[in-house]
Amino acid sequence: MASRKTERLINLTIALLATKRYLTKSEIFKNIEGYEGSLDSKERMFERDKDDLRTLGIEIEVGGTDPLFDDEPGYRIRPESYSFNIGALTGTEIALLSLAAEAWRGAALDFSAQSALVKLNSLGIESDFEALPALAPKLTQESANFLPIAAAIADTSPVRFSYLSKSLQTNLRHLLPYGLGSRSGIWYLVGFDNDRSELRTFRLDRILGEVERDTSAPNFTMPLDFNIVQFLDSHLFDPSEQALVSIRRDRGHALRQRAIDTTLGDEFDLCVVPFSDADRMRDLILWHGDDVVVQSPEYLRTIVITALETLVHVHG
């Protein structure tokens, strides 16, 4: 963008912020530097400038200038809506906010993290990091789709995207995006799948290409009771079942870490391990070979035995 346009936008912002009353278009064209040419081109310039300032998040208030003659609208920016104001902040709070922004350095929100830090540092409040324990937070989300999805959720706007299916096919999906959350570094998009008429979960790293707004569908209403943390807990990571497994001494650490009860034995210890998905549990048990034996539930024992027999059969 040319410097002249930047200059004009800054001058417009300053004038609309400084004024105590609404400025009419003719006052703006007459007094603010940069509006040149025919009235028509000035009008077009001003319309674009208003849009640009709104895109930057600056709210321009439109109102009448004269209570008796309200034929010409006037414009102003309220300092209250323009300025950073989330109440008085202490040095400790500034330190917490700075750490929160730092977590995004180098990740998907890097640019916004930097501008948020600039704003925090402009408040003139000394940050008090001494009050915090030594923490170096880091969020590793780098997907270019992260912001577009978060924006679509905030705008309750339907989206569409290509998704990698279980058999590596690419499917076009239509979704009302409800929430975005991560577990163990993996990000999940949860929403109402219009094609399947139910809530579905998608992994961000399985989305191919860009997530786009689905302009053919109307905006949706966010269900009031939707909570991403609760959803992920109850649908993906609900350890509703428990397996009783024998684990060889000094082996099976991945399972031991999850165990809620361990009875020590000679060669094998007996552990109670909660799990949410039987197939994933079977995979984990198979990985450990003869170091882990399922005792119960019976169906888990059966699928493990079947899989071992298949392995022998396929490779024999």
Place this chain on the structure above:
Amino acid sequence: MGKFVADTGLQRTARLLNLVPFLSTHQGIEISTLSETFGVTEQQLIADLNTLWMCGLPGYTPLELIDLSFDSGSVTIWNAETLQNPRALNREESLCLLLGLGYLKQQLGIEEASLQASIEDLIQKIQSTFKSAFVSQVFADSSVSAGLRATLQKSISTRSAVAITYHSTSRDEINSRVVRPLEMRVEGSHEYLFAFCQTAQSHRTFRLDRIESIAHQIEEVESVSQVQARETPLSYQIEIKNRARDVVERFNLDPSISQLKREIQSFTASWLVREIMSFGGDVKLLAPIQARNQLVERSKCALEGYLR
């Protein structure tokens, strides 16, 4: 709240509007520090300052224009009262802070109750500028402790050693090592520590979420001159029979190739055999034959556990 900023040309206007309040609270700041803070080159920053100099209140005489001095290399600003308050957080910045705060809250121990309360309070304050209940819809976590990362950062900057217990999943072992951390990096969705392992006398890479505990090591680390050369990986032929996406993700293969017979690389045969076993027959190991025999043996051994 405005739209998410997409037009990068407008970013310059946004930067200039942020520059004024920052300068107002950092009078006399060096141009080099300033350009670093704003993530632009010094040249770009000077162009920004030259543009700002032309701006001010209608009238545009020296009385109304923003006054700047930056010839000496340090920047001072006057007559910019109208713009001197920092701008309200835009939606991206709010999102960034909200997610960061929520994540920070999980990272604090229960003994930090007052900090937890401060975070909750800040979340409420930022949240109140959103129309919708954004916090219940977007949520970030990490499998790596922020305290662990801080200890590693400190150890890298002070060139000191740490004692770690590490869960080596490929060997199904938990062991203690003394390492000298050199660098941390992110690959895919995981973070890694590259370090010189004193115990193994060679450079090693550790996944941060598998470091179970960490402590500063007081003793001096001996300098070691010889570094073990990296072994070359062996290649294995597999055939995908089912669950192609899981297989592709586990072995880091290119998902755009539809071929079912693939070649994969691995440094350790035992790890590879375990990984293939965990697919329960959905992946077939074609070659080499030794690894294939090992797989059949292990499967038979495991089956015996169910016959007892």
